Amino acid sequence: MPHVDVVIGGPPCQSFSLAGKRDVEDERGQLVWRYIQIIEHIEPKAFVFENVTGLLSAKNAKGEKVIELLKSAFIEIGYSISTKVVNTADYGIPQKRKRVIIVGLRNGEPFEFPAATHSEDGSNFKRYVSVEEALGDLPLAVSDEKETTKYLVEPQSEYQKIMRGKGEITEHFIPQMSELDKYIISHVKPGGNYMDIPADVNSARIKRLQRDGGHTTCYGRLRPDAPSYTINTYFNRPNVGCNIHYSADRLITVREALRLQSFPDSYKLVSSSKQGKNLIVGNAVPPILAEIIANKLKEYI
Template sequence: MAISVVSLFSGGGGLDLGFKKAGFDIKWAIDNNKNAVSTYKKNIGNHIVCADINTIDLESIPHADVVIGGPPCQSFSLAGKRDVEDERGQLVWRYIQIIKQVDPKAFVFENVTGILSAKNAKGEKVVELLKSAFIEIGYSISTKVVNAADYGIPQKRKRVIIVGLKDGYSFQFPTETHCEDGTGLKRYVSVEEALGDLPLAVEDEKGVTEYLVEAQSEYQGKMRCEGKITEHFIPQMSELDKYIISHVKPGGNYMDVPADVNSARIRRLQRDGGHTTCYGRLKPDEPSYTINTYFNRPNVGCNIHYSEDRLITVREALRLQSFPDSYELVSSSKQGKHLIVGNAVPPILAEIIAEKLKNYI
């Protein structure tokens, strides 16, 4: 019998895709973002509810063997105050209420590394309050900062994963399979290994095109689908951004741009330093940096294509997040697509954790 799952803060379903691939049965999911819910339905199933998790009737949530998902990170400045009026501040405690209600054998909680240093108004560490609350309702807790690149995803994406198990068991995280130099393990999957088989991006905003060459790496082979590729359109850029991008070399950033550029921000960065990935171009032989929700902008992260003078496409961002090419986005806006992609858990990482979790359930 398949292991049943309830998914919270599901977004476009990165965690869910991985658990589904590992053979888990996702019975129920929830998110309050209409675009994410529409995308989830297109790719995973109709069992997702579009609603505010703070107002949902807890009795309506089915019991399940596993609960997956993590509250958005905005909540952590206030999370320790259980009586806060700000709804975002209540999300982490709402998560615990749902765990208590559903009473799963295990849960998987994912979040940004900022949760490790976040404190409430009393100066108490949020992550310690969270662990104590989970222990109080009967779970043994294992916590790890996981780098997606260590598991074969072409992205240096660090996230905190907390796994809780009932009955005194302690979860051992999957052993890393990849490392930077390949000593004793496989070498990190690089950007070029992830994207090198994709055709030239198109002007049409639907971004529909097709493969022109065979897969050139194991990773590309995993990602490819039957039929056409979607979301592979050239992002819009200003003339200034085009000028800036044309000067940045692979692995470089704003320091490569001529000092007479018509941008006060770049001149300030060149003078003061910091934000080293700002206006960054990907290196073909290394994983990307974290794909965020603003990968359509050159000034927020390292989002310039490694060999072409443009920003990465939505499809390329999906590839770097380990979403298969068969995954389709449904959104009323471009920014809606970027939010779904940038906020997601890489599905391959989710699948690896799900496979390990089977041993305990």
């Protein structure tokens, strides 16, 4: 490995996810410790480490808190550590996505995270960027994955201006849906979920959710006037998160998911499968957040 001034990484976090089994002895979870070995070997001036919030409560087989072990390991190899749960919506990204960020500095100085620029009510800050502010200028989605489309209107918001590309729009195709999914989606109102679905629907899972509650974003439709919930790797399904378009009776497109993650329209996804593209989008750190943290970190090195 060559020497570098900064190492940035997010070791696979499935082992620490609140949604998963939270098995910290899982093989993927061991890559977190491999990350530490890389930092020790390269000795960069700084590193940035990203993970899911489940990391904060994860414990190993001995009952020790993984986050404390991580901090101790980083300190032991010569770094001052700053940790924060960051909500991407606080930085002008149209998505409520919380992630743990750890920044380490080799010179011993504690890193101060960049101040928030946005808030829900807009008091003392700019107001959160909404889904409609993020997606409202995109044309109707096409039916074929290989088909491209063009902008038909001028950008309606500052965020749209930032996202706009110069060429044709790719990845803006309607995800496949079963007839049952189409029926379900047609009944969910903006900001609503499975509680909006008629009781006669032929789905044991929906009946159970309506009876027992929980998983409030399941079969959710986006609100146009608020940020989205976390974009996950299954945004092509109505039953895994809030993935229904705020006005059209369909799921969001890959391009719309990219926009909500703050990837510009010029970004080209490279994958041999549809699910591969979804994995890239859902697992990513929003580029705007990456830029904000990088600019702040630059002040220290």
